[in-house]
Amino acid sequence: MRIVVTGGSGNLGREVMAALASLGHDAVSASRRTGVDLRTGAGLPASLAGADAVVHTADTLKPWEFREVTIGGTRRLGEAVASLDRPPHVIYISIVGVDHHPYAYYRAKYAAEMALRDLSIPVTILRATQFHSLAAALAGMRIGPVGLGVRGMAIQPVDIAWVGRRLAELASGPVPGSFARAPDLAGPDRFDAREIAGLVARHTGKSAPRRLDLPPIGATLRAFAEGVVLPGPNAEVGGARFADWLARQPRVLPRR
Numbered sequence: 001m002r003i004v005v006t007g008g009s010g011n012l013g014r015e016v017m018a019a020l021a022s023l024g025h026d027a028v029s030a031s032r033r034t035g036v037d038l039r040t041g042a043g044l045p046a047s048l049a050g051a052d053a054v055v056h057t058a059d060t061l062k063p064w065e066f067r068e069v070t071i072g073g074t075r076r077l078g079e080a081v082a083s084l085d086r087p088p089h090v091i092y093i094s095i096v097g098v099d100h101h102p103y104a105y106y107r108a109k110y111a112a113e114m115a116l117r118d119l120s121i122p123v124t125i126l127r128a129t130q131f132h133s134l135a136a137a138l139a140g141m142r143i144g145p146v147g148l149g150v151r152g153m154a155i156q157p158v159d160i161a162w163v164g165r166r167l168a169e170l171a172s173g174p175v176p177g178s179f180a181r182a183p184d185l186a187g188p189d190r191f192d193a194r195e196i197a198g199l200v201a202r203h204t205g206k207s208a209p210r211r212l213d214l215p216p217i218g219a220t221l222r223a224f225a226e227g228v229v230l231p232g233p234n235a236e237v238g239g240a241r242f243a244d245w246l247a248r249q250p251r252v253l254p255r256r
């Protein structure tokens, strides 16, 4: 199969590309460095020619680009797919809890899901929890010697390679009639902020920091404290454990 991976050069995209190649598929990355810009739609039609499926991982963490890339770019991709005689299956990576979370990036991810739902094309949404690298970065947040967190927040991070493999399997598997959701993915371990910060501190050779856990003031911190980003009972749990992932990382953790 010819499978286009938007953002195939990104952290997750590279995992998807590798998983597709190992399944024997022809995986093609589409992003700005290959001439495809989701902000404008430039290069999109040519990149989709002959595609059997599209795994959509390209995104931005720049808040001023959420509207144009996360939402507008996903809509432009969906419209380009819908204009084809034989629209390929679009598999979109999203985040657990985006439909109930006020954080601006999560709201944009949910709006992007809805933009795909509104088009009559085969779509599968796969939501995952935070990748191990992001969880480690959050756990390592400090001001000087003081570790920062949100009181009551827990996190259940997931192995990016497992998510990449699942996206590749979805892309090469059965095509839904229209809009579908795959079971959410989460890793095996749930941590509170103190526990995961302690693991990260030990790995980096620092002493466990004194903690400043902010009270959950405001809707966004409250949603984190209330566990909106945690998987529900129907989520699929698997992939490498956080501690095993951490043990494979250099002492100075790469920035996510």
Ligand SMILES: NC(=O)c1ccc[n+]([C@@H]2O[C@H](COP(=O)([O-])OP(=O)(O)OC[C@H]3O[C@@H](n4cnc5c(N)ncnc54)[C@H](OP(=O)(O)O)[C@@H]3O)[C@@H](O)[C@H]2O)c1
Pocket: 006, 007, 008, 009, 010, 011, 012, 013, 030, 031, 032, 033, 034, 036, 037, 038, 039, 056, 057, 058, 059, 060, 069, 093, 094, 095, 096, 109, 128, 129, 130, 131, 132, 134, 135
């Ligand atoms: N990090 C997490 O914990 C987590 C958890 C669940 C889901 N996710 C989702 O996983 C996805 C991938 O995250 P990631 O960490 O792998 O991201 P990443 O490493 O930052 O990669 C982003 C990719 O998007 C491309 N891109 C950025 N702007 C673009 C534009 N205007 N047009 C076309 N391509 C563009 C980049 O390539 P160019 O620079 O070449 O354009 C790059 O390949 C995101 O959708 C994110 O929401 C992340």
